[in-house]
Amino acid sequence: MDPRVREHAQILADAVDLGEGDDLIIKTEPVADDLLVAVYEIAGDRGANPVAVRTNRSGRAIRGYLRAADEADVEFETPGHEQALVEEADCHIIIRANENVTELSDVDGDVNTEYDKAHSPILDERLSDPWTLTQHPTPANAQLAEMSTAAYENFVYDAMLKDWDEQREFQSNMVDILNDGEEVRIVSGDTTDVTMSIAGNIAINDTNKHNIPGGEVFTAPVPESVEGEVLFDKPVYQRGQEVLDARLAFEDGEVVDHGASKNEDVLTSILETDPGARRLGELGIGMNRDIDRFTYNMLFDEKMGDTVHMAVGRAYEANVGEDNEQNESAQHVDMIVDMSEDSRIEVDGEVVQRNGTFRFEDGFEE
Amino acid sequence: MDPRVREHAQILADAVDLGEGDDLIIKTEPVADDLLVAVYEIAGDRGANPVAVRTNRSGRAIRGYLRAADEADVEFETPGHEQALVEEADCHIIIRANENVTELSDVDGDVNTEYDKAHSPILDERLSDPWTLTQHPTPANAQLAEMSTAAYENFVYDAMLKDWDEQREFQSNMVDILNDGEEVRIVSGDTTDVTMSIAGNIAINDTNKHNIPGGEVFTAPVPESVEGEVLFDKPVYQRGQEVLDARLAFEDGEVVDHGASKNEDVLTSILETDPGARRLGELGIGMNRDIDRFTYNMLFDEKMGDTVHMAVGRAYEANVGEDNEQNESAQHVDMIVDMSEDSRIEVDGEVVQRNGTFRFEDGFEE
Numbered sequence: 074m075d076p077r078v079r080e081h082a083q084i085l086a087d088a089v090d091l092g093e094g095d096d097l098i099i100k101t102e103p104v105a106d107d108l109l110v111a112v113y114e115i116a117g118d119r120g121a122n123p124v125a126v127r128t129n130r131s132g133r134a135i136r137g138y139l140r141a142a143d144e145a146d147v148e149f150e151t152p153g154h155e156q157a158l159v160e161e162a163d164c165h166i167i168i169r170a171n172e173n174v175t176e177l178s179d180v181d182g183d184v185n186t187e188y189d190k191a192h193s194p195i196l197d198e199r200l201s202d203p204w205t206l207t208q209h210p211t212p213a214n215a216q217l218a219e220m221s222t223a224a225y226e227n228f229v230y231d232a233m234l235k236d237w238d239e240q241r242e243f244q245s246n247m248v249d250i251l252n253d254g255e256e257v258r259i260v261s262g263d264t265t266d267v268t269m270s271i272a273g274n275i276a277i278n279d280t281n282k283h284n285i286p287g288g289e290v291f292t293a294p295v296p297e298s299v300e301g302e303v304l305f306d307k308p309v310y311q312r313g314q315e316v317l318d319a320r321l322a323f324e325d326g327e328v329v330d331h332g333a334s335k336n337e338d339v340l341t342s343i344l345e346t347d348p349g350a351r352r353l354g355e356l357g358i359g360m361n362r363d364i365d366r367f368t369y370n371m372l373f374d375e376k377m378g379d380t381v382h383m384a385v386g387r388a389y390e391a392n393v394g395e396d397n398e399q400n401e402s403a404q405h406v407d408m409i410v411d412m413s414e415d416s417r418i419e420v421d422g423e424v425v426q427r428n429g430t431f432r433f434e435d436g437f438e439e
Numbered sequence: 440m441d442p443r444v445r446e447h448a449q450i451l452a453d454a455v456d457l458g459e460g461d462d463l464i465i466k467t468e469p470v471a472d473d474l475l476v477a478v479y480e481i482a483g484d485r486g487a488n489p490v491a492v493r494t495n496r497s498g499r500a501i502r503g504y505l506r507a508a509d510e511a512d513v514e515f516e517t518p519g520h521e522q523a524l525v526e527e528a529d530c531h532i533i534i535r536a537n538e539n540v541t542e543l544s545d546v547d548g549d550v551n552t553e554y555d556k557a558h559s560p561i562l563d564e565r566l567s568d569p570w571t572l573t574q575h576p577t578p579a580n581a582q583l584a585e586m587s588t589a590a591y592e593n594f595v596y597d598a599m600l601k602d603w604d605e606q607r608e609f610q611s612n613m614v615d616i617l618n619d620g621e622e623v624r625i626v627s628g629d630t631t632d633v634t635m636s637i638a639g640n641i642a643i644n645d646t647n648k649h650n651i652p653g654g655e656v657f658t659a660p661v662p663e664s665v666e667g668e669v670l671f672d673k674p675v676y677q678r679g680q681e682v683l684d685a686r687l688a689f690e691d692g693e694v695v696d697h698g699a700s701k702n703e704d705v706l707t708s709i710l711e712t713d714p715g716a717r718r719l720g721e722l723g724i725g726m727n728r729d730i731d732r733f734t735y736n737m738l739f740d741e742k743m744g745d746t747v748h749m750a751v752g753r754a755y756e757a758n759v760g761e762d763n764e765q766n767e768s769a770q771h772v773d774m775i776v777d778m779s780e781d782s783r784i785e786v787d788g789e790v791v792q793r794n795g796t797f798r799f800e801d802g803f804e805e
Contacts, residue, residue, distance in 0.1 A: 093513075096520035103469030106499065113500040117507030122518035125493035125500065133472065134479040134491065141483030147459075152488035154462040158524035 074107050077230040081207070081285070082111030084233065086119070088205035088282055089164035093120040098162045098199075100128045105170035105209035112166060124158070128167065129192075136176050143184045149191035159195050165204035169372065171213040178314055182342035186403075190346065193403040200390065207233075207285035208372050217310075218368035225368075232286040232363045232373060240288065241280040244360050246433040247290040247425075251276035254420035257294075257356060259303070259381055261416040267301035267323065267383075269294035269356065273394035279376075283389075288361020288376035293392035294383075296352045296400045297326035303383065305408035310369045314339050319408055321385070326352050328385070344385065349402025354388035357381065357407070358418070358426075371407045379413040379429030440473050443596040447573070447651070448477030450599065452485070454571035454648055455530035459486040464528045464565075466494045471536035471575035478532060490524070494533065495558075502542050509550045515557035525561050531570035535738065537579040544680055548708035552769075556712060559769035566756070573599075573651035574738050583676075584734035591734075598652040598729045598739060606654065607646040610726050612799040613656040613791075617642035620786035623660075623722060625669070625747055627782040633667035633689065633749075635660035635722065639760035645742075649755075654727020654742035659758035660719045660749075662766045663692035669749065673775035676735045680705050685774055687751070692718050694751070710751065715768030720754035723747065723773070724784070724792075737773045745779040745795030 091097060097116055101109050109125055116123040129135045142149070159165075177185065208214065208229060215225030251257070255272040259265060276292040302322045309316040317335035321328050328351040333340050344351050362378035375382040386404030393399040412418065418426040424439075425432045457463060463482055467475050475491055482489040495501045508515070525531075543551065574580065574595060581591030617623070621638040625631060642658040668688045675682040683701035687694050694717040699706050710717050728744035741748040752770030759765040778784065784792040790805075791798045 094516065096518050098520065103472060106469060110499045110503045113504040114507045117504035117509075117513065118511050120508065120511060120513040122516065122521070123500075123504060124495075124518065124521050124524070127491035129490075133476045134489075137476045138479040138483040138489060141480045142486065143483075145484050145486060147483065147486040150460065150488065152462050152490065154464065154524050154527040154529075155488070155490050157527040158490070158520050161520040161523040163520075 074111065075226070077226075077234060078107045079111045079114075080234050081230070082108060082115055084281055084285055085112060085166050085205055085207060086115045088285060089166060089203040091116065091119055091121050091164060095121040095163040096161060097121050097123045097164055097166065098158065099123055099125045099166045099168065101125055101168040102128055102132055102170045102172070104172050104211045104213075105168045108168055108170075108209045126158070128169070131169070131171050131174070132176055136180055139177070139180045139184050139188060143181055149188050151191050151194050156195050156198065159198040162202060164202055165199050167204065167206045168209055169207065170209035170211050172211065173213050174217045182339055186342055186346050190403045196403075205283055205285055206372065208370060214370065217370065218366075220368070228366070228368070232288070232361060232376070235363060237280050237287070240361070241278060244278045244280065244288075244290050247358055247360065247431065248276045248278045250420055250425050251290065251292050256421055258419040259410065260419070261304075261306075261410050261412060264304035264306075265302065265410055267299065267303045269300070269353065270298035271295065271356065273397045275392050275394055277391060284372060284376070286361060286364070286373065286376060288364065289357045289359050291355055291357035291389075291392065293388040293400070294353045294356050295326075296388075296398055299323040299326045299353050303410060306411050307367055307374060307380070307409035308369060309340070309406065309408050310371070311339055311343065311406065315369070316340050323353075328352070343404055343406050346386075346404045347402050349400050350386050350404040352385065352400050353383050354386045354400040354402065354405055355382070355384035355392070355407070357383070359409075374409055375407050377409075379411070380409050381412055381418065382407045382409045384408070440477070441592070443592075443600060444473045445477045445480075446600050447596070448474060448481055450647055450651055451478060451532050451571055451573060452481045454651060455532060455569040457482065457485055457487050457530060461487040461529040462527060463487050463489045463530050463532065464524065465489055465491045465532045465534065467491055467534040468494055468498055468536045468538070470538050470577045470579075471534045474534055474536075474575045492524070494535070497535070497537050497540070498542055502546055505543070505546045505550050505554060509547055515554050517557050517560050522561050522564065525564040528568060530568055531565050533570065533572045534575055535573065536575035536577050538577065539579050540583045548705055552708055552712050556769045562769070571649055571651055572738065574736060580736065584732075584736065586734070594732070594734070598654070598727060598742070601729060603646050603653075606727070607644060610644050610646065610654075610656050613724055613726065613797065614642045614644045616786055616791050617656065617658050622787055624785040625776065626785070627670075627672075627776050627778060630670035630672075631668065631776055633665065633669045635666070635719065636664035637661065637722065639763045641758050641760055643757060650738060650742070652727060652730070652739065652742060654730065655723045655725050657721055657723035657755075657758065659754040659766070660722050661692075662718045662754075662764055665689040665692045665719050669776060671774035672777050673733055673740060673746070674735060675706070675772065675774050676737065677705055677709065677772065681735070682706050689719075694718070709770055709772050712752070712770045713768050715766050716752045716770040718751065718766050719749050720752045720766040720768065720771055721748075721750035721758070721773070723749070725775075740775055741773050743775075745777065746775050747778055747784065748773045748775045750774070
């Protein structure tokens, strides 16, 4: 086994603080078996109790299930047994790994959305425990990134297995700025100019906790405060389909207009899930510069240096200040804006990043 | 996909009477993915809710877990989250499928036994619901059977996809004999001569319910009634290890002496699990003549024509008459006696099978 797989597993176990007697759920796919083995080894060593469950998010099985359920006009419900499993669990490691990233491309988007909605109470349960989400580098994920498998493995492990003390320090500068600020404005070219309040909400320094790799600073906008337009110039990759040039226009926090140059219907279906799916749940700043290319994988793309991302849908509870509203939704879909050129982030009117360089770095142009 | 896989899945779904809203657990391994896809398709069609969980009985992950837990001197406990999952489930499909049948061969037998004991309440829960156990034909299982993968697939599907009405009729003759009888004697050569009471217990006609393939008639001995000696002349294959010529001697229903010509320690470890593991929980008569060879797989071997099998450990509740005792154990290990030559089954002193031919068949010698 590649020794980096065991290092990866160690990071995952530490992210959920896995300890003796902990009832652990590992959501995984067969193609990530090496990583599963490594996690099981650590679970054994620490006296935890692992149960490995299919993600039901990718793969031929869930594709067959959803198509058959669509054909039979099934109304999805929240499965009581899966809910009980998650309720009784202490922590959760979710491993993404694809054999074919386009496996769900012939499943109707609405069916997928209905399935997600029915499973939303289970997601709520999971998010109330320690959890972490990661990627195992498979040939199909390498293909999506337009890379060889070996080069993709290097990319993935470089992004994960790094000096996290140094990275934490770097990111903390941005955490402080956001936590001291009240209004954020994101401007890029003449297509993106959006403002939002983050007053009273909590910026989090993401260094290998809920996402492996970490590498972002993220907070929640006050839902009704978002105003303006955003063009997400990096592709949004959902359910094996690529939404290009996704565009959202906000008034009073709500998406009042949207469009895309490709697969607009996928975007529409996401936005129509529930009222919360038409509002922002997250604002994130990508700061992991080992992620130096777009790989059609949000887990990496959103951490990429010189980007910001916004998610429609659910806000993370940890980001929401006690007097503020938490945006609720069955969705949480991140979308990215490239900030490397002709772009700036302002906090309370002060420019804190220009063309990808932060105020607290050398080379920042006032 | 081989069309026989979908036929197989249909039998599994029917065996647990899978219906709308049923919370289904599928215990499976990656190498059985074709069958999982087919079961998911049926679950979607019927509006059931499938969750796919690793069996934790084979494979590299559980091997790594058990070895690490052994090294760390972990005391196993019943995982609350897995128990909750099984408690809330409505039905269970267990798919055996190996990538390497000897994967657990370097796990200490006692550790495996302790793990099984800790999971015994979960097994109890599962057995109280509709459940079925089957095999997916993998290259490793073909190798164990000393067959090509294609020939093994034919063997597996021939044993499963047959005229079950006819088979049911054939087996019902033996069910009637056992349900009308009180004492069974099994004699084979000069190495096996064992008697047991089955008075008040219930013989079951196994035609594709708990085991796919079916093909046996089975009942439970009255635990303290078993007397005599048995040489199991077919190998007992447990945890990747082959116990040869397992021999048990019974007094007042308890194993008072045992031996084997190979891997006797594996047998010892099974018998020492708990008091119930030293008593018989099952007597079965193999009647599926499409199973015409020994394949080192009890699910098939025990159904082989011209054999009987006895299991140490847990008795099935359905076999136990209301005034009789149910043998309890964390184990249920079947062992086979070849009855094709120099052998007979007697019920209440009357020979009902001689050298593999039943009293109710042509060619029976009085």
